[in-house]
Amino acid sequence: MTITRNRRVALGAMATLLAASLTACTGGDGGGGGGGSEGASAEEIEAALEEGGSITYWTWTPQAEKQIEEFEKAYPNVDVSLVDTVGAGEGNTKLQNAIAAGDGVPDVVQIEYQSIPQFQLQGQLTDLTAYGFDELESLYTASTWGSVSQNGGIWGLPQDSGPMALFYNQEVFDEVGVEVPTTWDEYIQVARAIKEDDPDRCLANDSGDPGFTTSMIWQAGGTPFQNDGETVTIDLADEGTSRFAEMYQPLIDEELICQLPGWSDEWYQALGDGTIASVALGAWMPGILEDGVPDGMGTWRVAPMPTYDGTPTNAENGGSTESIPEAAENKLLAAGFLKWLNSSDESIQAFMETGGFPATVEHLESEEFLGYESEYFGGQKINEVLGAAAADVNEGWQYLPWQSYANSIFSDTAGQAWLDKSSLLDGLAAWQEENVSYGTDQGFTVNG
Amino acid sequence: MPPVPGRRPPSLRVSAAGWSFVTPFLVVFTLMIITPLVYSMYLSLFRNQLMGGTTFAGFANYVTAFSDPKLWDGAGRVGLFLLVQVPIMLSLALIAALAIDSGRLHGKSFFRVALFLPYAVPGVVAVLMWGFMYDDRLGLTASLNDLVGFALVDPYTKKWILTAIGNIVTWEFVGYNMLILYSALKTVPNEIYEAAAIDGANQFRIVRSIKLPAVRGALVIATIFSILGSFQLFNEPNILKEIQPALISSYYTPNIYAYNLTFVGNQVSYAATVAIVMGLITAVLAYVVQLRGTRRDA
Numbered sequence: 001m002t003i004t005r006n007r008r009v010a011l012g013a014m015a016t017l018l019a020a021s022l023t024a025c026t027g028g029d030g031g032g033g034g035g036g037s038e039g040a041s042a043e044e045i046e047a048a049l050e051e052g053g054s055i056t057y058w059t060w061t062p063q064a065e066k067q068i069e070e071f072e073k074a075y076p077n078v079d080v081s082l083v084d085t086v087g088a089g090e091g092n093t094k095l096q097n098a099i100a101a102g103d104g105v106p107d108v109v110q111i112e113y114q115s116i117p118q119f120q121l122q123g124q125l126t127d128l129t130a131y132g133f134d135e136l137e138s139l140y141t142a143s144t145w146g147s148v149s150q151n152g153g154i155w156g157l158p159q160d161s162g163p164m165a166l167f168y169n170q171e172v173f174d175e176v177g178v179e180v181p182t183t184w185d186e187y188i189q190v191a192r193a194i195k196e197d198d199p200d201r202c203l204a205n206d207s208g209d210p211g212f213t214t215s216m217i218w219q220a221g222g223t224p225f226q227n228d229g230e231t232v233t234i235d236l237a238d239e240g241t242s243r244f245a246e247m248y249q250p251l252i253d254e255e256l257i258c259q260l261p262g263w264s265d266e267w268y269q270a271l272g273d274g275t276i277a278s279v280a281l282g283a284w285m286p287g288i289l290e291d292g293v294p295d296g297m298g299t300w301r302v303a304p305m306p307t308y309d310g311t312p313t314n315a316e317n318g319g320s321t322e323s324i325p326e327a328a329e330n331k332l333l334a335a336g337f338l339k340w341l342n343s344s345d346e347s348i349q350a351f352m353e354t355g356g357f358p359a360t361v362e363h364l365e366s367e368e369f370l371g372y373e374s375e376y377f378g379g380q381k382i383n384e385v386l387g388a389a390a391a392d393v394n395e396g397w398q399y400l401p402w403q404s405y406a407n408s409i410f411s412d413t414a415g416q417a418w419l420d421k422s423s424l425l426d427g428l429a430a431w432q433e434e435n436v437s438y439g440t441d442q443g444f445t446v447n448g
Numbered sequence: 449m450p451p452v453p454g455r456r457p458p459s460l461r462v463s464a465a466g467w468s469f470v471t472p473f474l475v476v477f478t479l480m481i482i483t484p485l486v487y488s489m490y491l492s493l494f495r496n497q498l499m500g501g502t503t504f505a506g507f508a509n510y511v512t513a514f515s516d517p518k519l520w521d522g523a524g525r526v527g528l529f530l531l532v533q534v535p536i537m538l539s540l541a542l543i544a545a546l547a548i549d550s551g552r553l554h555g556k557s558f559f560r561v562a563l564f565l566p567y568a569v570p571g572v573v574a575v576l577m578w579g580f581m582y583d584d585r586l587g588l589t590a591s592l593n594d595l596v597g598f599a600l601v602d603p604y605t606k607k608w609i610l611t612a613i614g615n616i617v618t619w620e621f622v623g624y625n626m627l628i629l630y631s632a633l634k635t636v637p638n639e640i641y642e643a644a645a646i647d648g649a650n651q652f653r654i655v656r657s658i659k660l661p662a663v664r665g666a667l668v669i670a671t672i673f674s675i676l677g678s679f680q681l682f683n684e685p686n687i688l689k690e691i692q693p694a695l696i697s698s699y700y701t702p703n704i705y706a707y708n709l710t711f712v713g714n715q716v717s718y719a720a721t722v723a724i725v726m727g728l729i730t731a732v733l734a735y736v737v738q739l740r741g742t743r744r745d746a
Contacts, residue, residue, distance in 0.1 A: 093711045118714070121498050200585070208694050230499065261693060266586065401498060408712040411693040419606070419694040442714070443499030 039130025040332055049336040052077020055107035057337070058095070059322070060085045061159065062291070063354045070346050071337065080337060088112045088320070092404055095325070099124050105327040107334035108341070111156065112320045113147035114211075117401035119323075120155050121229070126324040127153035131335045136343055143393045144359040148321050151229045156321030157342035158359035160351070162282025163389040164215060164305050164317045167289065170378070171299040172201070172277040180303045184247045187306045191256035194277055202258035204251075205276045208415030209262060210407035211318065212281075218315030218397045219305060220244035224432075225400045232401065232439050234448030236428040243308060245424040253421050268292045280305060282317035283386040287355025290376045298378050302385050304392075314392035319359070357386065364390060402442065406435050492721040496714055509721035518699035519722055523729070525610065526701050530678035533614040538670055540618065541625035542663070546655060548626075549633040560630070564623035571620065575687040578616045583691075609695050613684045621677070625670045632666035633659060668741030672734045679730045682707070702726045 040048075057064065057080050068080045083106065085091035092115055098105045099119075111119065119125050128134075133154050137145055144158035168180060173190075176197045181187040191203035206212060217224060222240025226233040235241075251257050258276060260267055270276040272295035279285065289300055305314055322342060324334045341347050348358050352369065363369055364387050374382045400406050413434055414427035432448055439446040495505035513519055547553050548560055566574065581588040582603040593599050603612035636658060644654050682703040689696035689704075699705035702722055709719040 096711065118498070122501075207692070261691060264691070266583075402714070405713045408708055409698050412697045412699070415694040438713070441497070443497040 038126075038331075040132075040335065042132055045131065045332060045336045045339065048332045049075045049078060049340075052079075053330060053333050054079040054081065055330050055333050055337055056081050056083060057108045057322075058083045058085045058091065058106040059110040060087050060091055061110060061320075061351075061356070062287070063351045063356045066350045066354055067341060067347050070350050071340055074340070074346065075336075078333065078337065085110070088115070088318075089404075092118075095119070099325060099327055102327065105325050105329070107328045107330050108322050108324055108338050110159065110320050111323050112318065113144070113158075113316070114399040114403040116148065116155050116321065116323070117150070117227075117399065118404055119325075120151060120153070121401055124326050125155045126326050126328065126331060127155065128157070128324065128335065128338075129154050131339075133157065133335075133339070136339075139343055139361065140359050141361055141364065141390060143316055143390075143395070143397075144319065144321075146395075147316075147319075148323075156323035157338055158319075158321050159342050160284060160319050160357050161359045161390060162284050162317045162319040162357065163386065163393050164219060164280055164282055164315050165285070165386055165389045166278055166280050166303045166305055167285050168278035168301055168303065169271075169274055169276075169296065169299050170301045172274045176277075180301075181306045182304075183310065184306045184308055188247075188250055188256070191251060192254070195254075195256055201275055201277060203256065203277050204279060205258040205260040205262065205267065205270065206418070207259045207261050208411055208418035210410035210414075212262075213410070213414065214399070215282075215315045215317040216248070216280075217241045217244050218394060219313055220247070220308060221313060221394055223396050223398070225398050227398055227401055227444075229401075231445045231447070234400070234432050234435055234439075234446065236432040236448075237425065241428060242425065245428060247308070249424055252418055252424065255421075259418065272296050274299075282319060283357040283389060284318065284355075286374065286376065286382060287357075290355060297376055300377055301380055302377060302382050304385060304389055312388075312392045313394055314389050315397065316393055400435065400439070401444065402435075402438065405438065406431070409434055409438075488720040488723060491717050492724055494717040496717050498714055502717070505717070509718050510725070512718065513721050513725050518705060519702060519725070521697075522699045522702045522705050523726065526679050526681050529610065529614060529681060530675060533617060534671065534674040534678060536614075537618045537622055538625060538667065538674065540622050541670070542629055542667070544622065544626040545629035545633060545663070546659060548630055549659070550651070560627075563626055566619050567621060567624040569620070571683045572687060574620050575616060575684050578612075578619070579688055579691050582612055604692050604695060606695065609688070609692070613681075613688065616684050617677075617681075621674075625674075628666050628670050629663050632663040636662045664741070668738060671737050671741065675733050675737065676730060679726060679733075 052075070055078070057068070059082070064082055068082055071080060072078065085094055088111075091110060092112075095106070095109055095111070096119075116125070134149075136157065137149075140158045141161060144161045148154060148156045148158055166180070172194070173180065176194050178190045178193050179186075181190045187203070194201050194203045217240055220240040220243045222238050222244060224234060224236045224238055224241050258270070260270060260276070262279075267276070271279070271289070272293045286302070289296055293300075304312060307313055322338050324331055324338060328334050343360070348360055348363050352358055352363065358364060369383050370387055371381060372383050373379045410431060413430035414424065416422060416430075417424040417427040436446045436448040492509050493504060493506060494502050495508065496502050544559070544563055548556050553559060569577075580586070584590050584593065584599075584602060584604065589601055589603060592601060602608055640658055641654065644658060649657065680703050681701045685696045685700045686704055686707075689700070696704075698708045703726075706719040706722045706726075709715040709722065713719075
């Protein structure tokens with residue numbers, strides 16, 4: 001509590017105010033569009049790439065550097081400057097500020113699928129239909145294309161997808177003497193067995209993560225959020241949601257999962273030393289394990305997600321698109337780069353070589369991809385499992401148009417269940433209530 | 449014509465010199481203090497919606513703010529924090545300052561530096577460090593509880609988390625406040641102590657009648673800084689939130705609330721309102737402390 005601290009906080013507050021003021025400045029032309037002659041044909045885009053210029057690309061994907069290298073080889077006249085946005089949350093904030101400031105807006109930007117509506121509804125993304133991108137639909141899996149094309153436009157090209165799978169530590173399973181669970185009932189039994197064997201170990205970790213929870217609801221067949229752009233329906237007590245919550249409650253009540261937030265140093269450490277024996281996350285996880293948990297080399301395996309009744313069912317977890325902001329300066333060149341980035345074979349090969357999980361059907365089904373034997377996974381053909389996982393993703397899922405905000409208040413409401421061992425369904429009901437009131441405030445017609 | 453004797457109007461040159469001294473300050477002050485302040489007042493009169501954009505709303509945000517349970521929950525929390533943590537921290541700082549000033553302490557400069565050192569640790573690092581020590585599986589808390597055989601301390605619970613934050617803040621800023629108070633003590637001329645000794649005053653009498661009155665002004669300043677710091681509590685809970693998301697709500701302190709509204713909730717205008725309301729409360733409190741603290745006969 002000193003001058004310096006106050007100053008630091010004051011600076012933060014001032015930045016807030018500044019961002020606030022800038023939003024107000026530019027608030028008026030949010031939906032204005034970028035002038036008359038929007039769009040271009042494939043030939044015009046190709047010509048622009050040959051002619052060259054420079055663009056800025058914001059991303060947090062570790063594969064970007066390699067991809068840009070390949071791109072600049074193919075189009076030596078184009079200069080792409082890469083900005084690392086660290087992660088999805090920081091990327092959103094950064095983009096929001098740049099758009100509000102009307103300055104330094106990137107030409108191409110990575111956005112999580114779930115965050116598209118929050119930018120799109122405010123008219124901040126370019127509809128790529130005008131650039132002929134609707135013709136690319138057949139290249140991508142149905143669920144990823146569904147995420148980028150909504151509310152009557154195409155707001156990005158899918159980069160990757162994250163069908164869920166169960167990644168587990170074979171060594172720990174062998175030590176405890178348990179088999180890979182194929183149903184959630186078995187999953188709970190395995191969790192109990194591991195806890196009994198060593199109270200410091202857990203089958204999984206979770207301290208109330210909204211992204212994980214929504215994916216789990218999706219996997220259980222729930223569709224708690226429906227929106228058509230103006231009308232939003234929220235039902236966090238539908239059949240699928242209840243099925244998930246009832247299954248998950250004993251894991252919380254019996255303290256079978258470690259309360260350890262993901263992505264922390266302790267988490268990586270726990271994944272490496274066997275404290276956490278499995279994670280149920282998106283198909284991008286192998287890259288994360290290889291990169292962040294080198295100690296786990298040879299001990300990890302992947303299996304399909306446990307089911308509720310034996311019928312394979314799955315959900316997406318994470319995954320993102322690259323989009324072109326409405327305020328981008330060099331849209332034509334950006335469109336060229338984007339198209340190359342997420343649809344050309346060179347780029348997607350480079351993406352896959354460095355552990356990325358693509359969204360393009362051709363690559364997901366290629367012999368080379370499916371036959372790949374991962375050394376990290378003890379020679380397992382992991383993509384056979386993950387490719388099949390992609391095919392089982394339940395259709396009809398939608399996120400809220402304000403999913404980032406909804407996620408930010410998740411721990412105030414539903415997250416309390418993890419802390420108090422209280423009812424998860426009650427927590428989800430409280431989350432619903434908060435979201436109904438926020439959505440109504442934001443001008444939506446909300447049923448819930 | 450002879451010059452008129454008596455008062456002259458200040459020459460243009462003198463007043464220009466004056467302005468040239470003041471201008472750099474005024475420019476920075478206007479740019480960094482007045483402008484954002486006026487801007488946020490302006491902003492607070494609007495309403496942001498995902499559907500419908502930004503519209504004029506008059507004083508509607510202020511009406512909402514005054515009956516917003518989340519805002520008052522956060523404000524109540526920092527108020528409680530202020531009432532408990534600040535007196536503890538300032539008492540510790542005062543005791544430390546008096547001890548170092550007493551001249552009876554061996555290794556005086558060591559203690560001075562050691563107490564001040566936490567302040568030199570960047571706030572984020574300090575919180576990460578404490579956040580790790582509080583961990584009941586790997587951290588110091590775990591070792592301590594293992595030693596006594598039961599859960600003696602459990603910082604990551606609803607009951608203790610605010611205390612745990614208070615502990616971090618106290619650790620960070622005792623040394624700084626000690627230095628403010630110590631420097632005030634250093635300004636007391638030696639003759640006064642000599643006179644007191646001749647009058648037969650003992651050490652406690654000297655503390656009560658000379659030293660405490662001498663640090664009074666400094667104490668008022670330190671209190672005001674601490675009030676500002678308490679009401680703007682942000683860093684510590686915001687970093688701990690990453691470790692314990694369910695323990696620290698999105699409106700745990702008014703600053704966290706405003707931050708979340710702005711950067712995630714698309715409610716810049718309402719966040720500006722929250723900032724102004726909290727700013728007013730803080731200003732009034734600081735003013736009251738200053739008035740009371742500087743009253744001659746208090």
